[in-house]
Amino acid sequence: MFKRRRAPEFDNIDTVIANQVLIKGRLVAEGSARIDGRVEGEVDIKGDVVLGEKGYIQGNIKASNLLIGGKIEGNVITSGRTEILATGEVVGDIAADILVIEEGAIFSGTSKMVREQRTKRNEPKSKAAAAST
Numbered sequence: 001m002f003k004r005r006r007a008p009e010f011d012n013i014d015t016v017i018a019n020q021v022l023i024k025g026r027l028v029a030e031g032s033a034r035i036d037g038r039v040e041g042e043v044d045i046k047g048d049v050v051l052g053e054k055g056y057i058q059g060n061i062k063a064s065n066l067l068i069g070g071k072i073e074g075n076v077i078t079s080g081r082t083e084i085l086a087t088g089e090v091v092g093d094i095a096a097d098i099l100v101i102e103e104g105a106i107f108s109g110t111s112k113m114v115r116e117q118r119t120k121r122n123e124p125k126s127k128a129a130a131a132s133t
Contacts, residue, residue, distance in 0.1 A: 014047065019054055035070070053087045060092075068105075079114070 014031030017023065021037035032047035035055040043049070043061040051057065055070030065080040068088035075092045076082055082096040086104035095112040 013050070015045075017055075019052075051088070066096075075109075077114075 012032055013034045015029045015033040017027075017033065017035040017037040017039065019036045023037070023039045023041065025041045027033075027039055027041065027043045027045075029044075030046045032049065033045050034050040034052060035043075035057065036052035037054075038056045038058075040058045042059045043057055043063070045061075045063045047063070048065040048067075049061065049063040050067045051070045051072065053069040057070075057072045057074060060074045060077070061072060062077045064078060066076060066078050066082045067085065068083065068090060069085045070087070071089040071091075073091045076090060076094045076096070078094075078096045080096070081098040081100065082094055083100040084090055084102060084105040084107055086102045088102075089106040091106075091108045093109045093112070094107070095114050097114050099111050099113070101107055
C-alpha cells in the first residue's frame with residue numbers, strides 16, 4: 001500500500017576530511033564528502049555529505065542529502081534527505097524534503113519541510129504536453 005522511499009547511497013565519496021583535520025573558512029565541493037574532522041565555517045556541498053561520529057561542523061551546511069553521526073552547530077539545508085543517527089546532534093534549524101531522527105539523537109531547533117522535488121513531480125503537464133500524449 002505505502003511505498004517506502006529509498007535512502008540515498010553514501011558509498012561514493014569524493015572528498016574526505018580526516019579525523020585530525022581542522023578547516024577554518026568556507027568548504028565548497030561539487031561531489032560527495034565525508035567529514036570526520038572539524039569544520040569551522042560554512043559548508044556547501046553539491047552532493048551528499050556524511051558527518052562521521054567524530055565529525056563536527058560549526059556553521060551552516062547545504063547539501064543534497066546529509067547523514068549526521070557527529071555534531072552540527074548551525075543551520076542545515078538539504079534538497080533531499082537529512083538523517084540524524086543515534087550518535088548525532090544538531091543545534092540549529094533544519095530545512096529538508098525528508099527528515100529522519102533516530103532514537104537517541106539530539107535535535108535542538110526547528111524543522112521545515114522543503115517540498116521542491118515533490119512539487120516538480122506533481123505539477124500538471126502543460127496543455128501541449130498533455131495533448132501530445
